[in-house]
Amino acid sequence: MHGTNALAEADRMMTVCNSCRYCEGLCAVFPAMEKRRIFADGDLDYLANLCHGCGACYYDCQFSPPHEFNVDVPRTFARVRAESYARYAWPGALSSLFARNGRAVSIAAAVSMILFLAGFALFDGRSFLSSHEGAGAFYVLMPHVAMAWLFGAAFVGALAALWVGLAKFWRYTDERSKMPVTAGLLLQAARDAARLRYLDGGGSGCMNEGERPDDRRVLFHHFTFYGFLLCFAATCVATLYHYGLGREAPYAWDSLPVLLGSVGGVGLVFGAGGLLVAKLRRTPELQEQETRSMDLVFVAMLMLTGGSGLTLLVFRATPAMGPLLAIHLGAVLALFVTMPYGKFVHGLFRFAALVRYAGEAATPGEAGSS
Numbered sequence: 170m171h172g173t174n175a176l177a178e179a180d181r182m183m184t185v186c187n188s189c190r191y192c193e194g195l196c197a198v199f200p201a202m203e204k205r206r207i208f209a210d211g212d213l214d215y216l217a218n219l220c221h222g223c224g225a226c227y228y229d230c231q232f233s234p235p236h237e238f239n240v241d242v243p244r245t246f247a248r249v250r251a252e253s254y255a256r257y258a259w260p261g262a263l264s265s266l267f268a269r270n271g272r273a274v275s276i277a278a279a280v281s282m283i284l285f286l287a288g289f290a291l292f293d294g295r296s297f298l299s300s301h302e303g304a305g306a307f308y309v310l311m312p313h314v315a316m317a318w319l320f321g322a323a324f325v326g327a328l329a330a331l332w333v334g335l336a337k338f339w340r341y342t343d344e345r346s347k348m349p350v351t352a353g354l355l356l357q358a359a360r361d362a363a364r365l366r367y368l369d370g371g372g373s374g375c376m377n378e379g380e381r382p383d384d385r386r387v388l389f390h391h392f393t394f395y396g397f398l399l400c401f402a403a404t405c406v407a408t409l410y411h412y413g414l415g416r417e418a419p420y421a422w423d424s425l426p427v428l429l430g431s432v433g434g435v436g437l438v439f440g441a442g443g444l445l446v447a448k449l450r451r452t453p454e455l456q457e458q459e460t461r462s463m464d465l466v467f468v469a470m471l472m473l474t475g476g477s478g479l480t481l482l483v484f485r486a487t488p489a490m491g492p493l494l495a496i497h498l499g500a501v502l503a504l505f506v507t508m509p510y511g512k513f514v515h516g517l518f519r520f521a522a523l524v525r526y527a528g529e530a531a532t533p534g535e536a537g538s539s
């Protein structure tokens with residue numbers, strides 16, 4: 170007995186695949202599947218999050234629709250993945266946000282931006298629509314200490330929720346093996362994640378629309394991921410400048426925080442935009458329609474965050490600075506607050522699945538038998 174219909178369907182599919190094994194060279198999922206004869210809910214959550222959704226096995230499969238076996242691994246695993254995000258969410262009372270993710274994130278973003286716009290206008294209406302230059306220009310609209318506390322609290326809250334969710338995922342998918350997490354496994358998983366090793370359809374590329382594989386999704390994903398990391402690095406360096414060197418934002422065009430943030434912002438907008446277009450064009454059989462809005466709203470939020478940051482950078486010395494700063498801060502705050510209850514979770518769960526796979530690959534025999 171399985172907890173949901175999607176898990177029962179994934180079990181049926183893995184049982185068919187385990188007899189067939191035609192796809193064992195495509196990705197990590199099939200070798201991991203072959204280490205199991207029965208599929209508990211935790212095993213299926215692990216396999217679903219190990220799947221990168223490249224779509225290759227759908228096109229290679231002689232049992233995919235319209236065959237009566239109706240084997241559609243990418244779509245079924247997309248459903249199981251989405252359910253796993255909600256199952257391990259913390260606090261559990263907020264797990265329903267995954268089911269209404271598109272609406273929840275849109276409302277959070279709109280409310281957050283409106284509150285910043287209204288807050289700035291009420292704090293000092295004249296300054297809100299005036300131009301400001303020089304060190305500390307942003308803090309005319311919102312004191313730095315208020316900004317630091319608000320975003321620090323949102324970030325720490327999001328990290329705590331993500332960490333507890335990840336720990337629950339690991340515990341539940343680890344019931345049989347009790348695998349110790351070593352530095353070697355973390356390193357191997359980091360290498361596989363950094364180059365998206367299993368999004369390549371076994372070497373031929375990722376399927377998106379039609380039957381011609383390519384590397385576009387890998388490329389856009391890299392731009393998005395590394396763009397996000399550079400933006401985060403820019404924020405960390407700016408914090409060091411502020412507290413360590415006593416230098417206040419905004420910083421010069423050739424300063425390290427601006428350079429990191431500019432390159433990261435361009436990467437984020439380009440990568441997330443490419444993923445958005447790819448998602449909209451993707452063959453319906455490869456996507457789970459019920460969770461599609463969560464994917465779309467996530468990349469849209471990343472684009473909004475990166476795009477609003479770049480626009481603020483360009484127009485920061487004009488009277489548009491106040492409204493643009495409010496929109497950017499509103500987008501960033503909404504991103505932080507909704508992070509543990511949306512698609513962002515996929516990165517953490519997939520990394521955990523890669524760690525488990527690295528451990529299993531190094532251990533001969535059935536999973537959990539040692």
Ligand code: SF4
Nearest residue numbers: 186189190191192230
């Ligand atoms: S997806 Fe199809 S071809 Fe591939 S292993 Fe499963 S049943 Fe076999």
Ligand code: SF4
Nearest residue numbers: 196220221223224226
């Ligand atoms: S990663 Fe690609 S080949 Fe592997 S199970 Fe997922 S969709 Fe199929």
